[in-house]
Amino acid sequence: MxxxxxxxxxxxxxxxxxxxxxxxxxxxxxxxxxxxxxxxxxxxxxxxxxxxxxxxxxxxxxxxxSQFPLASREWLQEESTVEIAPGVVIGGGNALVIAGPCAVEDREQIVKTAQAIKKSGAMALRGGAYKPRTNPYSFQGLGVEGLNLLSEAKRITGLPIVTEVMTPEDIDLMLPHADILQVGSRNMQNFSLLKALGKVDKPVLLKRGMMATVDEWLQAAEYILSGGNFNVILCERGIRSFEKRTRNTLDLNAVPLIKSLSHLPIIVDPSHGTGDRALVPSMSLAAMAAGADGLIVEVHPNPKEAVSDGDQSLDLEEFDDLMRSIKRLLSAISGKSLECSKCSVAA
Amino acid sequence: MxxxxxxxxxxxxxxxxxxxxxxxxxxxxxxxxxxxxxxxxxxxxxxxxxxxxxxxxxxxxxxxxSQFPLASREWLQEESTVEIAPGVVIGGGNALVIAGPCAVEDREQIVKTAQAIKKSGAMALRGGAYKPRTNPYSFQGLGVEGLNLLSEAKRITGLPIVTEVMTPEDIDLMLPHADILQVGSRNMQNFSLLKALGKVDKPVLLKRGMMATVDEWLQAAEYILSGGNFNVILCERGIRSFEKRTRNTLDLNAVPLIKSLSHLPIIVDPSHGTGDRALVPSMSLAAMAAGADGLIVEVHPNPKEAVSDGDQSLDLEEFDDLMRSIKRLLSAISGKSLECSKCSVAA
Amino acid sequence: MxxxxxxxxxxxxxxxxxxxxxxxxxxxxxxxxxxxxxxxxxxxxxxxxxxxxxxxxxxxxxxxxSQFPLASREWLQEESTVEIAPGVVIGGGNALVIAGPCAVEDREQIVKTAQAIKKSGAMALRGGAYKPRTNPYSFQGLGVEGLNLLSEAKRITGLPIVTEVMTPEDIDLMLPHADILQVGSRNMQNFSLLKALGKVDKPVLLKRGMMATVDEWLQAAEYILSGGNFNVILCERGIRSFEKRTRNTLDLNAVPLIKSLSHLPIIVDPSHGTGDRALVPSMSLAAMAAGADGLIVEVHPNPKEAVSDGDQSLDLEEFDDLMRSIKRLLSAISGKSLECSKCSVAA
Amino acid sequence: MxxxxxxxxxxxxxxxxxxxxxxxxxxxxxxxxxxxxxxxxxxxxxxxxxxxxxxxxxxxxxxxxSQFPLASREWLQEESTVEIAPGVVIGGGNALVIAGPCAVEDREQIVKTAQAIKKSGAMALRGGAYKPRTNPYSFQGLGVEGLNLLSEAKRITGLPIVTEVMTPEDIDLMLPHADILQVGSRNMQNFSLLKALGKVDKPVLLKRGMMATVDEWLQAAEYILSGGNFNVILCERGIRSFEKRTRNTLDLNAVPLIKSLSHLPIIVDPSHGTGDRALVPSMSLAAMAAGADGLIVEVHPNPKEAVSDGDQSLDLEEFDDLMRSIKRLLSAISGKSLECSKCSVAA
Missing domain, CATH: 3.30.70.1140 (Phospho-2-dehydro-3-deoxyheptonate aldolase; domain 1)
Incomplete structure (x- = not known):
């Protein structure tokens, strides 16, 4: 020490x-x-x-x-940027909206969602093929079949893919399909997984543990950075509190706090952060107003029939409305832009 | 039941x-x-x-x-409004920014603050004369002298006064000085106080208990409403969690959640909600983007010398900057307005 | 500072x-x-x-x-004792078990309970006449009638009375009836009440706020001590956490922690601390094994028909069984005694 | 569902x-x-x-x-037992005390500890070879060398070994050395690890996640049980709360609660549950009084020089004192026995 x-x-x-x-x-x-x-x-x-x-x-x-030297502002005073696909950059003034269903269910669901969110302005597609489920008897994801469907949605729309990896053994399987490897909340301190991701040449989306302090979160990021992988994006997704009306308590304080402590980009997940579709648009705007570099939003063509997390998923039209609101907000309060992110690297 | x-x-x-x-x-x-x-x-x-x-x-x-029938949307589908002074209204599209020091310290401090925040666009002055302090040996507020200083600041600037009442016995003393009686977080379930405030003809600002659920909070409001005082304004000020970097965890989920459950106006206190001046502007914008009806912000002419809560107080210039940002935000994302609130009743 | x-x-x-x-x-x-x-x-x-x-x-x-000098071990190295009635002492090796219903309901209920718990070995009777209720429309207690019934139970059994005071205005009303004035969890930081109790010549049972740290709790005790009333008994009653299966999370860590920081006696409330009758006996034994100076247990002749807190109340037989277990435990692990407390002062 | x-x-x-x-x-x-x-x-x-x-x-x-059918009392009304070594059984009246250092440091440390705790009556030796550390630059454990040292301590003392496994890949490496595979708090919902442990023929000690509900914990156990490994021991080790004086809040409510919901044995870790050596003996007794089937206690020959967790480790003498107290307690309040566990299977 x-x-x-x-x-x-x-x-x-x-x-x-x-x-x-x-x-x-x-x-x-x-x-x-x-x-x-x-x-x-x-x-x-x-x-x-x-x-x-x-x-x-x-x-x-x-x-x-700092206990997280490579993640700290002490080392890098400028915000760092992460290029998740050619021309798609997050950080340093470029906002990134990721959208898609909780779990990949079938071809129609994922392709239809991808096409719609692209039209609305999302820059990446999320979808789970391997799902971390509290109950062993719940649907655990389509696995390899899900990965193939994500790749097909990418071929059709060009959207980069964000999907969750749960164990070091699965990384190789995912590399051909994923543009961003997501570490879920329950795995934020799965140190074996973090070490393995430090050796990979792919951006990592590191969700905050539902019980993790900001310091623990940044030290988890440091595990990946210290392995040599500097492409880490943080994601605030709500912490656990005594409040029962919402699934989690979205801790937006963490957004400006992370900005002051670290150079890493941070996005917000208002879907898990609230657990309630009706609260997602308000909290999406709040997150962007707090200074987040983007969002990851659960969107489903038919939330009522979703295999998981339907209660917190927007439908395609609600997502389209949200994107319009976000654009208005960004134009008013920040230099951040959704539009320019695709050309920022080319410049 | x-x-x-x-x-x-x-x-x-x-x-x-x-x-x-x-x-x-x-x-x-x-x-x-x-x-x-x-x-x-x-x-x-x-x-x-x-x-x-x-x-x-x-x-x-x-x-x-509902367990809080008078506070519920079941009863009133429209947002209710509260007139805190002639022409100064909160709710129903009218945003209200309250600002001022944690504690009234002396004439110069409170008058100077009042004049500055008025110029920046604040519509009410806050200041504590009776302070709820964790430690019995800490400064407990100026008491009656503080109330008199608040009244003087009001005479000079015309700003309505918001100040905290800690016990039923003090209500009569405060009525000539206060335009809004504030119930602090630690007193949210001081039921004797709530009952007494139900019998008063003054608006009440009911802060959320630091470990109160939204349901308990609305039932606390119901105590006041059921006494016949319908002029209740809710205030989210952060809840207690395991995160130590911030004084509290500002629960902005509560803003759209309250909007869906209740017709009462809700404002946000980003000062106690973060405990850190550097986070206050971002979280103020986030609160308004989440749909809050206003803010209560700690402002001090010289935060470093404040008797209490200096770490979380903005100075006069920082507050002025914040007000400009808020106006830009509101013009972009909502029908809410800071400007029109003074004439909304006249209309 | x-x-x-x-x-x-x-x-x-x-x-x-x-x-x-x-x-x-x-x-x-x-x-x-x-x-x-x-x-x-x-x-x-x-x-x-x-x-x-x-x-x-x-x-x-x-x-x-210390921030709580009068409550600290720095000042008094020996455990302090509180005499709650002639010959009934808590602290310094004397354990105290308080029992009784959540709320006084009628003469038969309170007298029958008092007689039974006395026979089982309890040394004081609890019962609420003024009840702090989350909902304004819930039963608020019998008030003065409840106080009179408590006094009658005392006349019949000789048991000292523990009852809750919610506001400074009610103290005078309660003094003739109560041997211990209880401050409830929601009022732990009702500083006006604490100050008023500092001026009273009666023992105070100060429950821990459901959201209070141990340091805040001891500073709340310091409010009473600094007013000159040194007869303060602390009561751990569970804190709020994310766990939903139990009403509160009983924080028994607080027992040895308080013992190391303070000379004040501390008892435990396993009824509110669990919210579940089935857990009360185990947690009562755990509390005593952790070093508590006593217990306050909800007991009702017919828990299923209790006006409030029936789910967490023992019936008379269950309480009798519990007392036997506690005596066995104390004889095995500590010098503490239930029996000798009545004569300890006489000695 | x-x-x-x-x-x-x-x-x-x-x-x-x-x-x-x-x-x-x-x-x-x-x-x-x-x-x-x-x-x-x-x-x-x-x-x-x-x-x-x-x-x-x-x-x-x-x-x-139930959401955890195999772990539930619905299926097995009797408490299940787990044999961790020939004649060493936990559950069904047999208590088990596991002791040892946080991390294996060197031969002398681990052998000396093993010999001492055996003499005091402990029935298994704990020691970390692979350590889950919040910071990537902290000591990560001796790895294979640590496993070999544990095996040597076992050869000398005959004590079965408990050590933590962090990733499915390490299981095979550990099987020859470990008698109980421990899943740490941060890995309680590492579902890949849980699934892998379901296929192993070794007892698993499943620590509760620091922010896991009892229901999530039992569903995590169900992952292991549903893989066919029925030898699961639960371990309460404290949950995260707002209280800062203690490292965690030991939730002893969980002990009788688990007993009512599940047939699995449950032990308690008072070392992590308090983070403070001075509180460990009291809370060990409290845990046993609450009905726990045993303890896992950090013990170090020289806590001040421990590489990790020295503040919460007992020295050899303190542990010996604790074991005497536990025996006295068990003889007074339960049918449980430390002595008979070694012969209970033979009978």
Whole structure:
């Protein structure tokens, strides 16, 4: 705890391995976070800043006191951006709305939803193929068949795919289908899964645990970042409280709080955050007004017949109305834009 | 619990007392909620709707299943409005921003604050003269002197005054000074106080208990309403959760939820709801985007020297900036208006 | 906050008023907590311990860093005792079991209960005459009639009476009837009530607020102690959590925690702490095993017909069984005794 | 949800596969929970009890309405027992105390602890080799080396080993070393892990999630049971609340509640449940008085130098004192016994 941490960027072409040896001689532990032309090294110990600066491999460094140095604003003062597909970027002024059903049910359901949400302006399609269910006898998702249906919806609409991964063993199976791998609330501190996702070259959507503090959440993100995967998007989805009228208590305080502590983009899930379709539009607007970088919204062509989470799903028309409201809101209060996100990288 | 309740409006000039006798003969308990030309009577028992309609005093009635019939949308489908001073109205499309320091400290502090917040567009001044403090040795407020200073600030600026009442015994003392009597979070279920406020002809600002469910909150409001005082404004101010980075967890879900359950206006306190000045502007916007009818914001000319709650108080300039943002937001997303509230009654 | 506090005991016959003047000259604020032959004075400020010791009125003093100096173990290392009736003592090895119905309903109910619980070994009778009810239309208690019935039960059985006071105005009414004035969970931070009880010469049973931290609870006790009433008994009655199967979450951690922080006696209410009769016996034993100084248990001759809280009330036989189990437990694990409490003062 | 479930025991030698076919023809879904001479089959659908009884493979069946039929008392009215090593049994009157350090640190630490706790009467040794840590840079456990050290401590003392498994991939590695596989609080809803443990022939210690309801917890147990592994022990370890003085709020209500809902044995972890060594003995006694089937206690030869959780670990002498108190308590209040558990199976 008392050790100081430094995040070091090496000079172009310098050997990160040699830097580790040099730090080791100085009694400082270190690990390579990201190797390459300019490597990122995390050093931990009694660091003499003057001597560190003099090491030939060191280009520059940041001393970080935070428990989540790589996720912290101490290291990166600018908001970081994550490109989830060619030209689809979140963060740094680009808002991202993800929509789709809780679970993939069949071809018609997922394709129809994808086409409709695209038309309304959503930039990515969500849908669960492997579902974490409280009860072992509940529908557990279509599995591989669900992944194939998601890929088909992507072929038809071009929308990138967001889907949940529940265990390290399933990651390889999902990579060809998913553009963003989602970690669900119950797995936020599944450290084996987080470590495995640190080694993957895909954006990760890390939902806040329903019982997790903001500090624990950012440390969970740090597990992924410290593995070398810097493409992490946070998602506030409601925490557990004593209030019973709503499924969860959506903690929008977390949005400006995360913005002050971390450079990572943060989106909000008003569907799980309320558990009630009637509250979703208001809380979507509230989330964007609080400064969120986007939303993930449950949408179903026929919520009443949804296999799961129908009570909190918007139908296609309600979602379309919501998107119009969000655009009006963003034009009034922020520089953020839904429209420009697709061209921001091209620029 | 199984009894049915009916809220009855009597015919003009009919005797409410006679109606009570008639109901009593039918084995139905009843109480006069509000007497007058058209009285409101609450009846409870095995109610035969046909027979009730035939009673000569009955103009019309509503069967209410809710635990908070007078506060419910079952009874009033329209949002109710509360006039807190001539021409200053909240509810039904009129937003109200209340601002001011946690505690009245001295003449200069309260007058300067009042003048500044008025200029920025606030419509009422808050300030505590009697403070509920966790520790018996903490500053307990200026008492009567504080009330006098509030009245002076009102004379100078014309702003109506919002101040907290902690016990039934203090109500009479406060009536000449206060335009809105505030019930603090710790007193939300001080039923003796609620009953006493039901007999007062002044608006009451009822803060949500920090660990009260929405249902308990609306039943607390029902205590005031059932005493005949219909001028109740609800205030969400954050609930207690496990998250430690923020003083409270602002439960904005409660805003659209209250709107669906009740006709009463609801405002939000982002200062106590976050405990952190840096989060107040974002959460103020979020609250308005969620559909709140207004805000109560802690503002101090010099937050660093505030006797209490300095960490969560905006300074005068920050508040002015916030008011500009709120106006932009409201113009974009709702029919609500800050400007028109002063003339809405005149119309 | 940074000020130091000292609790001073004056010399026999010394003038506490003169000590206050002397402290004031030294720039130290002070208040008389308890006047008399040996007064207790609380001083607050930059205290020079050497100079304080030299003041002629000072017999001895304790520097207290706690936010609740009079309630703290810093001041009193020994457990304090409270005599609730001649020879009926709690604390310092004497356990106290209070039992009775939630609400006084009629003469037969309360007298029958009193007789039965006395026979089983209870040392005080509880019963509500003024009830704090969430809903304004629920039964609010028999009021004065209830107080009279409690007094009659006392005349018949000799059992001291515990009943709840909800507002400062009712204290005088209750003094002739009550041996312990109970402050309910919802009123734990009703500071006006706490201040008024600090001026009363009767033991106070201070229930923990359902949303109160242990620190807030002890500061609430400090309100009473700082008024000069040192006869405070704490009561853990469950806190609010997300768990829905039980009415509250009984926080038995609070028992040994309070014992380490404070000298005040603490009892446990397993009836509200669980909300479920079937759990009451187990949790009563658990509370005593955790080190509680006693219990307050809801008992009703016919729980199924109880006006309130029937689900969590034991019947007379169940209570008798429980008392036998408690006696076995106490004989095995502690020096505490139910039997000796009535003679402990005489000794 | 509306479907009825039946837990069927087949006749000796009857084919469970044939029963499934027969049920399928009747439009009833079914799965084999445990195959063998007498198989257990779970059927789900519109079940006609008369027809079910007539099926030739059916010996008897139980209709279960619970969401956790195999874990419920509906199915098994008797408390179930789990044999964790030859002659070491928990449940059905046999209490089990597990003790040991949070993390295995070195040979001396683990062997010395094992020897001491055995002498004091503990029946199993706990120790973490793979540690779930909030921060990625914290000590993550000795891994395989830790497992080997645990096995050595077992060879020397004969104590069965309890250690945590964090991911399905690690199960095979652990089987030769562990007698009980522990699922930590953060993994209580790691459904992939639960499913994998359902296929293992080892007892599983399932800790309650720090924000899991009792119903969610029992459904998590059902995941393991429904895989065919009936050797599940529940462990209450404290839930998250607003109280900050203690690490968690130990929910002892859960002990009698679980006893009423389920036949599974339940133990209590007072170390995590309080986070404070000073509270551990009191809460250990409270847990046993509440009816728990045992304890899991953190013990370290030198808590001040422990790599993790030193603040909540007892030293060897404190643990020895605790064991004496527990024995006294059990002899007074229950038929449970620490001594007889080793021979209970032989009988």
């Amino acid at each position: 008392t050790a100081t941490r430094a995040i070091i960027t090496t000079k172009r072409g310098a050997s990160a391995g040699r830097l580790l040896m040099r730090l080791d001689e100085a009694g400082i532990g270190a690990r390579i976070i990201k190797d390459g032309c300019e490597a990122i090294v995390l050093a931990e110990g009694l660091i003499n800043e003057g001597k560190l600066q003099e090491m030939p491999e060191v280009a520059n460094f940041t001393i970080a006191k | 199984t009894a049915t309740r009916a809220i009855i409006t009597t015919k003009r000039g009919a005797s409410a007392g006679r109606l009570l006798m008639r109901l009593d003969e039918a084995g139905i308990g009843a109480r006069i909620i509000k007497d007058g030309c058209e009285a409101i009577v609450l009846a409870e028992g095995l109610i035969n709707e046909g027979k009730l309609q035939e009673m000569p005093e009955v103009a019309n009635f509503t069967i209410a299943k | 940074t000020a130091t506090r000292a609790i001073i005991t004056t010399k026999r016959g010394a003038s506490a008023g003169r000590l206050l003047m002397r402290l004031d000259e030294a720039g130290i604020g002070a208040r008389i907590i308890k006047d008399g032959c040996e007064a207790i004075v609380l001083a607050e400020g930059l205290i020079n311990e050497g100079k304080l010791q030299e003041m002629p009125e000072v017999a001895n003093f304790t520097i207290a860093k | 509306t479907a009825t479930r039946a837990i069927i025991t087949t006749k000796r030698g009857a084919s469970a596969g044939r029963l499934l076919m027969r049920l399928d023809e009747a439009g009833i879904g079914a799965r084999i929970i445990k195959d063998g001479c007498e198989a257990i089959v779970l059927a789900e659908g519109l079940i006609n009890e008369g027809k079910l009884q007539e099926m030739p493979e059916v010996a008897n069946f139980t209709i279960a309405k």
